[in-house]
Amino acid sequence: MSEHREGVNPGFLIHHKLALTGLTAGNAQGIYSELNDLPGVDAVSVDEARQSLNIAYDASHQDIDLIIQIVEQQGAGVRPGWWHRIKLSWQRQTDHNIKDNATHEAQCCSKLPTDYKSLKK
Template sequence: MSDNEHRVGVKEVNLVIRHLKLESTSPADIKAAIVEIDKLFGLDAVSFDEKAQVLNLAYDASHLSLDAIEDVLHRFDIEIGHDWWTHIKEDYYKYVDQNVKDNASHTPWSCHQSPPGAGSKRK
């Protein structure tokens, strides 16, 4: 896929896919939260599996993080699942999101480059 096949602000290299189990809540609250989440810059896709109570997300982690999505969920009184596996995944997702964001803003360097102004002296 190319970057042109995603929403504005989403780059393929920074795209992450997340699956979060949610606690049981009203379908109206879930739908309202999804509408708000869908407006966030850097989000590529969001969906909810009602049978499994799982929120599926795809977003550019250099622009958006799981914390911002959780803030929207908390505004609608929706809680992330309380089981141990969901907490482990949530912590791992946050770690990877921060790593992607840090790497996106990092400027690579090399000790094998010539210093500025030191061009070839051959003629």
């Protein structure tokens, strides 16, 4: 079993890989340090040669839009193109689902819903 940083729930852990543009040695270090300091981030790696960012984080605390915002503040950006837009929309949907599931309170499966009588009328 691998160890995770404090505050990271392995049930809500998600891994994303982003293809970037405009990544240099200077802003790669800035992106790494700023993302690594966020609460809920488990692992970050920035590869300047491949122009990519690999990040693992607890999606109940962070989301992909904040990651992109930090990347853009440092002077880099997400690679344009239809494939990257599709992957990014999938990553947003996954983050949204995990955040919703983290706040969901489950009901017992063998009980009737609390508003069962109002549905019956």
